[in-house]
Amino acid sequence: MIQIFTTGGTIDKVYFDALSEYQVGPTAVADILRENNVQCDHRVTQLMRKDSLELTDEDRAAIREAIHTSDATRILITHGTDTMVDTARTLGGIAGKTIVLTGALQPATLKHSDAEFNIGFALAAAQALPDGVYVAMNGQIFDPATARKDRKAGKFVDEVS
Amino acid sequence: MIQIFTTGGTIDKVYFDALSEYQVGPTAVADILRENNVQCDHRVTQLMRKDSLELTDEDRAAIREAIHTSDATRILITHGTDTMVDTARTLGGIAGKTIVLTGALQPATLKHSDAEFNIGFALAAAQALPDGVYVAMNGQIFDPATARKDRKAGKFVDEVS
Amino acid sequence: MIQIFTTGGTIDKVYFDALSEYQVGPTAVADILRENNVQCDHRVTQLMRKDSLELTDEDRAAIREAIHTSDATRILITHGTDTMVDTARTLGGIAGKTIVLTGALQPATLKHSDAEFNIGFALAAAQALPDGVYVAMNGQIFDPATARKDRKAGKFVDEVS
Amino acid sequence: MIQIFTTGGTIDKVYFDALSEYQVGPTAVADILRENNVQCDHRVTQLMRKDSLELTDEDRAAIREAIHTSDATRILITHGTDTMVDTARTLGGIAGKTIVLTGALQPATLKHSDAEFNIGFALAAAQALPDGVYVAMNGQIFDPATARKDRKAGKFVDEVS
Numbered sequence: 181m182i183q184i185f186t187t188g189g190t191i192d193k194v195y196f197d198a199l200s201e202y203q204v205g206p207t208a209v210a211d212i213l214r215e216n217n218v219q220c221d222h223r224v225t226q227l228m229r230k231d232s233l234e235l236t237d238e239d240r241a242a243i244r245e246a247i248h249t250s251d252a253t254r255i256l257i258t259h260g261t262d263t264m265v266d267t268a269r270t271l272g273g274i275a276g277k278t279i280v281l282t283g284a285l286q287p288a289t290l291k292h293s294d295a296e297f298n299i300g301f302a303l304a305a306a307q308a309l310p311d312g313v314y315v316a317m318n319g320q321i322f323d324p325a326t327a328r329k330d331r332k333a334g335k336f337v338d339e340v341s
Numbered sequence: 342m343i344q345i346f347t348t349g350g351t352i353d354k355v356y357f358d359a360l361s362e363y364q365v366g367p368t369a370v371a372d373i374l375r376e377n378n379v380q381c382d383h384r385v386t387q388l389m390r391k392d393s394l395e396l397t398d399e400d401r402a403a404i405r406e407a408i409h410t411s412d413a414t415r416i417l418i419t420h421g422t423d424t425m426v427d428t429a430r431t432l433g434g435i436a437g438k439t440i441v442l443t444g445a446l447q448p449a450t451l452k453h454s455d456a457e458f459n460i461g462f463a464l465a466a467a468q469a470l471p472d473g474v475y476v477a478m479n480g481q482i483f484d485p486a487t488a489r490k491d492r493k494a495g496k497f498v499d500e501v502s
Numbered sequence: 503m504i505q506i507f508t509t510g511g512t513i514d515k516v517y518f519d520a521l522s523e524y525q526v527g528p529t530a531v532a533d534i535l536r537e538n539n540v541q542c543d544h545r546v547t548q549l550m551r552k553d554s555l556e557l558t559d560e561d562r563a564a565i566r567e568a569i570h571t572s573d574a575t576r577i578l579i580t581h582g583t584d585t586m587v588d589t590a591r592t593l594g595g596i597a598g599k600t601i602v603l604t605g606a607l608q609p610a611t612l613k614h615s616d617a618e619f620n621i622g623f624a625l626a627a628a629q630a631l632p633d634g635v636y637v638a639m640n641g642q643i644f645d646p647a648t649a650r651k652d653r654k655a656g657k658f659v660d661e662v663s
Numbered sequence: 664m665i666q667i668f669t670t671g672g673t674i675d676k677v678y679f680d681a682l683s684e685y686q687v688g689p690t691a692v693a694d695i696l697r698e699n700n701v702q703c704d705h706r707v708t709q710l711m712r713k714d715s716l717e718l719t720d721e722d723r724a725a726i727r728e729a730i731h732t733s734d735a736t737r738i739l740i741t742h743g744t745d746t747m748v749d750t751a752r753t754l755g756g757i758a759g760k761t762i763v764l765t766g767a768l769q770p771a772t773l774k775h776s777d778a779e780f781n782i783g784f785a786l787a788a789a790q791a792l793p794d795g796v797y798v799a800m801n802g803q804i805f806d807p808a809t810a811r812k813d814r815k816a817g818k819f820v821d822e823v824s
Contacts, residue, residue: 190680197673197744197768197817202685216458217446217496218480261680285378285680291774297377300461303480308469319379319464334680335378351519358512358583358607358656363524422519446519452613495519538780539768539818540802607700619699622783625802630791641701641786657700 182222182306183252184209187243187267188230189260191284191295204229208288209258212299220307223252232260232267232283240270247274255279256306258299261329261336264315268324271313279313280306281324285334343383343467344413345370348404348428349391350421352445352456365390369449370419373460381468384413393421393428393444401431408435416440417467419460422490422497425476429485432474440474441467442485446495504544504628505574506531509565509589510552511582513606513617526551530610531580534621542629545574554582554589554605562592569596577601578628580621583651583658586637590646593635601635602628603646607656665705665789666735667692670726670750671713672743674767674778687712691771692741695782703790706735715743715750715766723753730757738762739789741782744812744819747798751807754796762796763789764807768817 186192186207194205210224227246228239247255253276259267261283268281282302288295302316315322317336326340347353347368355366371385388407389400408416414437420428422444429442443463449456463477476483478497487501508514508529516527532546549568550561569577575598581589583605590603604624610617624638637644639658648662669675669690677688693707710729711722730738736759742750744766751764765785771778785799798805800819809823 190678193678195673195676195685195770195773197814202678212458213480215453216455216480218458219496219498220479220481222480287678289774290678290772292376292772294377296457297373297379297461300458300480301465304462304465304477304482305469307482308466316465318381319374319377319383319461320381321465321468331680335380337380351517354517356512356515356524356609356612358653363517448517450613451517451611453611492519534780535802537775538777538802540780541818541820542801542803544802614698616699618779619695619701619783622780622802623787626784626787626799626804627791629804630788638787640703641696641699641705641783642703643787643790657702659702 181252182220182254182256182303183250184222184224184256184258185243185246186224186226186258187228187232187235187239187260189232189258189283190286191258191288192229193287194289202287204231207258208295209299212288212296216296216300218303220303230260232263235260235263235267240267243267244271244274247271247277247279253277254306256302257281259283261285261317264317265324265327265329268313268315268327276311278306278309278311280309280316281314282316342413343381343415343417343464344411345383345385345417345419346404346407347385347387347419348389348393348396348400348421350393350419350444351447352419352449353390354448355450363448365392368419369456370460373449373457377457377461379464381464391421393424396421396424396428401428404428405432405435408432408438408440414438415467417463418442420444422446422478425478426485426488426490429474429476429488437472439467439470439472441470441477442475443477503574504542504576504578504625505572506544506546506578506580507565507568508546508548508580509550509554509557509561509582511554511580511605512608513580513610514551515609516611524609526553529580530617531621534610534618538618538622540625542625552582554585557582557585557589562589565589566593566596569593569599569601575599576628578624579603581605583607583639587646587649587651590635590637590649598633600628600631600633602631602638603636604638664735665703665737665739665786666733667705667707667739667741668726668729669707669709669741670711670715670718670722670743672715672741672766673769674741674771675712676770677772685770687714690741691778692782695771695779699779699783701786703786713743715746718743718746718750723750726750727754727757730754730760730762736760737789739785740764742766744768744800748807748810748812751796751798751810759794761789761792761794763792763799764797765799
């Protein structure tokens, strides 16, 4: 069983005409899994609904606690990209679990979004990788210790390579 | 480096108005990787452009030979779904390589297609799984020995489970 | 009130994996009108579900009869593009009605389809044009007497201009 | 010849990850016309790039002047929806021109947007309607004197009907 925790971020942003702005909405993950006829055993739980720049230490503690408490050993977390690496670094040392973080640089509601691809990519990573914490973005699996979002280039990079 | 071989199938089908029909076109994989800003080292090679029901023993021998000859140890194959499992079964016994087959039940050109999700899913599987041959469909990683396409249900199933 | 008659054609084609082929499905028009929050008074009636190359003289007589019988004076017909002009030419001489034919060169189920634009275009044409029969394609309003589908160029042209 | 003036609004909004926000971008109209293979003679001119709540009296005077100066008698204006009716009311009394305003409640960059349909609808309205000023939204042609955006309901309504 794969436990999917959602925390918000660009992947879940929707446009509200009534406000003329863009906000974090209900998670897009459930729709993506259903529309792609995903058959693996999984459960989707919304932990919070925030832009990742607004996540606090308490939020990160809550994510860690949710992973710790879950009976699942394979965990997928959707998360805003700006602080995804920061959150990943706080999740180290949980024994016996494969924890994969992903998100999107363009909202799932957009015609051209990386949401669907990234969720697919991260779902396989969560099933196939050994225990540990990983960032799965841009078709690559990163070690949070050396990963960084290059905001200007619009992609994640490995500081080492 | 991940070597991606394309063989055709539904994933690459396009609609030709001039023929009022649907045919296997140039591969959709390169576009999907570019549009999702995939950064992992990879190479896309078109081996053939066929509906999988038309694949012959010679075609399967050619696929096997291409894998064998490639300097890559991580191989992703896009393939029609009807005989994907059959092809996978002929690819056993190639030592030191992770071989993942995927495809789509709806063409990548359609609004609602599983192509993007499946390519993302299979790309992570090819990076993370140990040596062996796998079918990656419906968000699940199958052993070709027990996998089967349930055409009526429109999904892949594991005969054992 | 605008009466919309659907007859099939490329606009309504869907892909059936179980058949590995493309067929005329239920009409896409109702979905397009709902998704675009269309508020004008209208009614959608399916007359037939055929590729336009298969339409017979009886079919065309049935279309003419449906227009004649309808209490609406503004009529929109979705139709395959190959014989759209032929059908339009058989609909002349019905007094007091504005009759607009449209369709699509790419199925509405495709990511890149002219279906939505064309339905929008034809719906305004049906509301704004005086009595007569028109072909509304490629953002242009054609007189059926001089219109022709240029299959190679993938567009409708006016033989006169 | 149809002159298309763009002024900004929701229809042209794009998402900038680098800013985690949504802004008015380059106009979507040119892409929509090209992707739908529009063949009618037309010219697209960007007048301004603003949320319609930010349009000033000077902006409206500039729009009026551009229409007045144009050699075209058929004018299509893309505009934010919040003050579309207000602008339309300032454009009365220009003799010999058909002026149609349209826009979108969801950005053209979104998967589910009314942009393509509305541009198609307004383009036919601009070709087929007699001289005057019109608001073309929700598949309806409104008289600006009695039209109103019902923000809560997310659609335009006619105060009279």
